[in-house]
Amino acid sequence: MLESKVAAVNDDWAIEVEALVKTYAGNPPVEAVRGIDLKIGRGECFGVLGPNGAGKTTTIEILEGILNATSGIVKIFGMEWGRDDRKLREHIGVSLQETELSEKLTVHETLTLFRSFYSSGISVAEAIARVGLQDKANVWVKKLSGGQKQRLAVATAIVGDPQLIFLDEPTTGLDPVSRRQLWEIIRGFTDSGRTVLLTTHYMDEAERLCDRIAIIDAGRVIAEDTPSNLIRSLGPQQRIEVTWEGTWMESERGEVSRIPGAESVIHSSQGLTLCVDEPHRVLPELMSLLTRSQVALSNIATRHATLEDVFVNLTGRHLLESDESGWGAKR
């Protein structure tokens, strides 16, 4: 009934999305996705980045075939949901944002159940080994740490030996060590020619892990490219951040932008960020200006531009800010 997994997967694109729209019925209806186009190549690690409520989960669940789109076209390996479902499901692996696996099953038992659903795949023992849970194989899910649970969720996604893996916020809430462990697992996949689509709010994660990313905000793709291209598109690649205590008069503050080499300045209430290419040329001027103004300087730091800056540049907001205020969900 099924062709071999490799033979069936011969379309150029792993994922093609055109004019995808999802409006949740309700009063008022929620326009979660407002027209998204994406093309994701085979073997790519593609990241979807965006604040809370941006529409990441909605998009990924439509691609996974577990949520109906309001309109638009979705093709996975050239196949469409509603026509080739069983075949498609054999080729994709999924880890949802919030699944509570049964607490009173062991890691091995959980994976045995998931493995039974696929007509072919890797052995349970191998899935356990790939996510590094060997010494927890016979431990109840209840007794796993958050990071181990996430790795188990990833193991359920790979036990059917899929060509395409969807991971919805696989590293949210994990400590840096656990995150790095998961990154390694994910890299292991793409190295073997498989495709990964993941969502995250972590800029550094997207930057290091993903070949290409799409930044989505309010249900639309606002930027899509490789992380380095996106950062390069910002112009000046260095940032000087200054924060102070008390007040610094507007008139004097304005002089900062007249410093030669300061391409642009982003002001906030207690600080400012200079976008520059050569910090060593700008810093002396900046320091003398600060000294003249007698500002109570609390910190000054330089760093390389990041995806966070791309997001700020595009939206005028910080990604994490909106995280904390729940801005995204309220919109």
Place this chain on the structure above:
Amino acid sequence: MSNSQNSPQDRVLHPIFAVTVTRVREFIRQPEAVFWVYVFPLLMIFVLGLAFRSQGPAPLEIDLVDSAGAEQVKQWLAADSDVTWKEVSGEESRRRLRTGQSLLAVKLQDTAAGRIEYLFAPDRPEARALRNEIDQRLQLAAGRSDTLTTTDQHVQESGGRYIDFLVPGLIGMGLMGGGLWGVGFAIVDLRIRKLLKRFLATPMRPADFLAGIMISRMLFMVPEILLMFVFSWLLFGVSIHGSWLLLTGLVLLGAVQFSGIGLLVASRCKTLEAASGLMNLVMLPMWTLCGIFFSWKKFPEVLHPLIQLLPLTPLIDSLRGVVNDGAGIDELWPQVLLIVGWALTSFVIALSIFRWRDN
């Protein structure tokens, strides 16, 4: 089916089997579920069986009011070993009657005139019966002679006791609870934990999944029902008068019926509150109306057609028929037909409205 030149391994375990084993594991690892399903029904049988056991004819207890003729009454009643009395003052006897501590007070004011006074509440049938019984004894002892010869035969067969009536009722109740909790609640729980959605993202066939859930439910049920029969047989000598085969068939049919109803209840619920509310709405009327603890015929006759249509009634009635009266399928087919009808209807509706995903 799949040519597996590259695939590392073909399927090793059938999904129906995997789901079944998983459910059984989850179930036996939950002590509280095991308690409610296996231990609680036995406790019910034990407690109710003891409370309502028949202890032979109870002694007749009366109050004897302090009066001139009290000694005479005692003499008359001395021959009847099953009558006991308590001597009380007139005032005390009224208090005891009023508070229900005694049913009947007897007072013989004047021995010579032989005038006996009975004090009792006429609206209590058992008080009237006691009055007549005592009156009869006293009249005979005082010299009345009867015109007809009568003999009494006492009938007490296993199958006619309360415990015999109760056990099939409790089995019906267990089948109902098991179907609604074991299937309905289990599925809603999976939906809330997003596991239903997660399973849907695999090539799992919904039919395989449901089959696994049903089979596991049947597996939990076998020890449950066996334990109840064995326990009530060992403790109270409850025996099965009819065919074992028919009984097994009825139990299975009942389990299937209530699994279907459980599935129906679960088909749309998105929260545990909605599910438990709906389940209580389904179960409460049946707990009270369908004759688990006492015959549904005690309800007003206008309700009878309605009660007989509820899914639990034909199940308990037919179980009682087989267990207590040795009835066969020739008598029980209307009930069986009704159960099959409920099972089919609930499954068809449940499967057509079942919500696998959010949309």
